[in-house]
Amino acid sequence: IDAAARALLDRSGWTAPDSQGLPTGGEIVRDYLAPLGRLPAIAANLKLGAEVTAITRQGHDKVANDGRKDAPFVIRYRDTGGEHRVLARAAIDASGTWWRPNPIGVDGLPVVGEGEASARIAYGIPDVVGKAREDYAGKRILVIGGGHSAINVALALMELQDAAPGTEIFWALRHASIERLLGGGLNDQLPERGALGLAARQAMADGRLNMLAPFAVNGIERQGEGLVVDANLGGKPFNLAIDRIVVTTGFRPDLSFLSEIRIALDHAVEAPPALAPLIDPNYHSCGTVPAHGIAELAHPEPGFTIVGSKSYGRAPTFLMATGYEQVRSVVADIAGDHAAAREVRLVLPETGVCSAVGVVTVSASAGCCGGPAPAPVDACC
Known part of the structure; x- marks a missing residue:
């Protein structure tokens, strides 16, 4: 919480949230931003719903x-x-x-068919265990991305998988080396961020994630109620039939205005x-x-x-x-x-991350719509 914002809120009788908690985006809005926005000095100058x-x-x-x-x-x-x-x-x-989420293409552009398949593609971190549960439960899901957003989505899908065992999770990374993705673990001075990497590492070791790396999508085709992804895996042609895609490839600024x-x-x-x-x-x-x-x-x-x-x-x-x-x-x-x-x-x-010993590597294997077997992972931290 920003120091200046806290000073304003404290004077209003605000009850601060747990300083040791790890809030969701919705909780940050509810417990912090919304009370801040209601302060008279701010509310009088705040225009909502404006672009x-x-x-x-x-x-x-x-x-x-x-x-x-x-x-x-x-x-x-x-x-x-x-x-x-x-x-x-x-x-x-x-x-x-x-x-302004980045598209799927490794060249910074949408891949062929990405627009036509948009109804079955989510960007960012969808609420897969909540509002969007029915879209993902029991489905074959491809997560594309190599950052903390991707880890969050993969772990949330694993939570969904516990309740809906038919849920299959495929996680595609641009690079085979994933040490930067896994984070500094116990060496991370942001403990919960480090915990994300450790949890992802354990999920790989348990074989609950079908890892695809290095992976690059060429195009997407609609097929019935699902999608077929035309890609390269480890430099070789690879096709994957899935139900939905979650794209966590980052964001870019809107400079148009x-x-x-x-x-x-x-x-x-x-x-x-x-x-x-x-x-x-x-x-x-x-x-x-x-x-x-x-x-x-x-x-x-x-x-x-x-x-x-x-x-x-x-x-x-x-x-x-x-x-x-x-x-x-x-x-x-x-x-x-x-x-x-x-x-x-x-x-x-x-x-x-800089001092991590031993780079974790995901090995590519050729395959079809079934995907490769889970790759072995060095789980040491």
Whole structure:
């Protein structure tokens, strides 16, 4: 919980949730964000159900220079009442990336047939043991992805499998080496994140997950009430008949409404150039990122900043605590307290992955719709 938010909530008589608990997204909204949003000082300035469609400088397109830095920002948004515009001295984009999931293709594009099969494809973390239970119970499910979201989905499907034994789980990874996926285990300074990796490792050892790696989808065809996935497994052609697909391949930022704002982004990660080298997953296997603020988040447009998970672009290592520190620094800068803006008030946890001994490898085997046998796994931690 952010320190400034806690101070506001405490003054209202709020009852804090268990500090040792591991809340779901819904619980974070119910116990933290909703009470925060109801505080009079915030509620009076909060517009819900609104979509920002554009941000620009008043009287200036992207090219215009004269008087630009003194012109207020124009924020255009749409809600049930129509289109609106407001003026602001500064603009902070904290819109996240949740509504822009990456597609299935390893080349960053949707695979052939992905759109046509969308009714049987979920992106992110569906509630497979709750609201979406009937879609998954007793079905053959393909989970695509190599991060903590994929682990969450696989473990939730295993919980469903306990109640519906006919449920089959296939887990497809782009790479054969999965040590980064499993995490630092007992060495992870975020214990529950480490526990996810340990639980996934045990599930592989128990043979409850049909692991497919290295795996790349070429196309998807609808077949009756199910789907046939045309893929390569270990470099060889591979077909898999399944009922549903869960895609957990990450997210990307929506930059469409920033077309008239001068922003600078790394050509690969799509994060600010000063931040990108600190978070680029091509080079940072352990995911450890130093605390950062306005200095790393600045754009060529004075007064405009992207914070939160969107500031990380396509990098997957964002933590809520990182966002809190970003916002503290950015707001201090807007308020004119530049010394406070450049202070570092956060120490981020290590993942423990960098020091892992023995890389876990999933071996590929050719097959058809039945999938390969579970691969042996080194379960040591």
